[in-house]
Amino acid sequence: DKHPLYITITNDEFPRVVTTRRDGSYGPFPSSNNVRQVLKSLRRIFPYSDHKVGKRACLYSQIGLCNPCPNEIKDEGSKMKYLKNIKNIKAILGGKIGKVKNSLEKEMKKLAEEQKFEEASAIRNQITRLAYITQSRIPSERFLENPNLVEDIRVEELKSLKKILNLKRLRRIECYDVSHLAGVKAAASMVVFTNGEADKNEYRHFRVRQKNSQSDLDSLREISKRRAKNTWPKPDLIIVDGGVEQVKAFASKVPVVGIALVQKLRDEAHRFARRYHHKLLSIYENN
Template sequence: MLTSISNLEKQANNLPHGPGVYIFKNPANKAIYVGKSINVRERVYSHLHAHGTKSQEIVQDASAVSSIPVLSELEALLLEAELIKKYLPRYNSSAKDDKHPLYIKITKEEFPKVTVARREEGAGRYFGPFPSSSTVKAVLRQTRRVFPYCSQRRLGKRGCFYSHLGLCNPCPNLVKSEPEKSEYRANIKRIIALLSGKTKRLEKQLLGEMTAASLREDFEAAARIRDQLRQISYITKPYEKPKAYLENPNLVSDIREEELRTLQDILSTYHPSLGTIHRIECYDVAHTGGKNTTCSMVTFINGEPEKNYYRRFRIQKVKRADDYGALKEALSRRLKHLEDWGKPDLIVVDGGKGQVSASLEAVNQASSLGGVPRPPGRWDRYATFGIPVIGLAKREEELVIPTREGGFNVIALGKGSPTTKLLQRMRDEAHRFARAYHFKLRLRELLPSKT
């Protein structure tokens, strides 16, 4: 048993930290369990060290564990269902349950209900079929977080269970006015639009409602609609079908290679001596009116985030709202650690010409890099010791590349291009990491210190 766990741990070390599906196989190379996770490596480790009977039996019978990385949580869910149907693994009880496709049904009545049906029969709107009950449940769970609805078959006089969780709001059992009826029916119409794929029209409508709510200073309603728009973006973002992963288990790495290659093609025009890009660092600044200013450094290796190399900086010298100064300070501190933190192939800053200039200035003023004195003539206007610096301007998603002559090349990125997806993913992660640290500092400032 200990030998088995040791071997599986060695294999788990090579699994990705991102979303995907993992497969335990026995010595006969037969799949005995298929699972999914947003962090495959951590989930497999939890199996190896779990005390539950099922996990212990899986580990005892398994001789190998592998994974298929995917791009999103939804893809992992769909691929898991497909693999369970294909392999019928011994320890997946759901493999025996899903013998028929399922539909999402929206009933036709005064207060339409959202339910699950085995077949299309009776009045109402049907969406599907879906490959498994787990897929349907996941879609409904995500939909309900965006637009609350009722699933209770018969109406009563008390609010249903989900009304207490805010997932059936307004609850038909408690509706007493026409505005409440209209609000519930509007939610149902939005669910139909979402499941029908009419997301652009729905997003446009919600943006109008959010603007109107802000103008009348109903900020609570505006914030709720903003959150709905974010959830819609998450649910409806493009994804690959399970078939694509079954045909090519290396699909994610192929996509990442394409993203890096297209970025390198763009940059090589301005940096002819640029080597292969493997490691990229992205920086973003966060503050509130110049207070509790932070700067994040997130590291992507071969197109994937590597959190072991993330760093966060609490800005100390800049005492006002100055993104350029904060970025300059953070990079000056980072560049003292090239040897122990590693050297990136590319630096990306969230912003335009000002942010890029501040980044280059940080290096120009550094007396040494990573503890090594800066040799004369090794700094130029468009790179930091051979490390190219570029910016991603927010409004038009433009790439800002400094030139040797002191100017800038501004390149409009194609919407949805591989380069755009890679840079947006890094920028969004840097923004998230910077904001998280900033809010932590703000909270620490607001809460009374322990006595």
């Protein structure tokens, strides 16, 4: 079909985001592939439905791309959450990206102040993903002009993090995560960034010694005590993936901030902890 593609947001009770070859709300777009890539990226940040309301949850709801799914919405809170996603999509397609970012940052800050860290973390992830898909790409000419461009960017990231957290020094950052299956063979990881770079020589695994540890809190308290007794270099910042109770386990107030560096630390800790946990579980099953 040689007709250009449009994006349309329907006027249903639960608006759908669809593409059409007829006049739509946004467009026309000469490349159908570009349109689908844009919608694919947006859907990962602000899940939406592209199907009519039915009796059962759709396949996309099972992978988080239609969340909440209109087929499952029963309460006003879920309805408002869905409509908010649609509102943000409309704003972004209308070119109001800055407005959406500001709104999300205010919401994240409010949730963090209310100690709703799980919800604040979800908003932080939206901000990070939105920043990624809307960031300006760096032309190759800039790297030719400045061979140290990557280093300069990393330094600026650290400066931003220091400013946000009001820290004078930020050389060593440690990020902790616990991996366990109903308390069986719990393990923890310590991921270290030195001057903003992953320092894999400093990574450590901890096999939790408490028997039948039933929560991350128990494991983190143990790891905190063991870390304090160690002679490794003192960290300037400790990041714990979790809420206020997990933070208290290390007696360190960790702010929830929309910084790509913090997101990278948390993801690396998750990956490192899961890999070690699977290794321990394999050893346990073979004995």
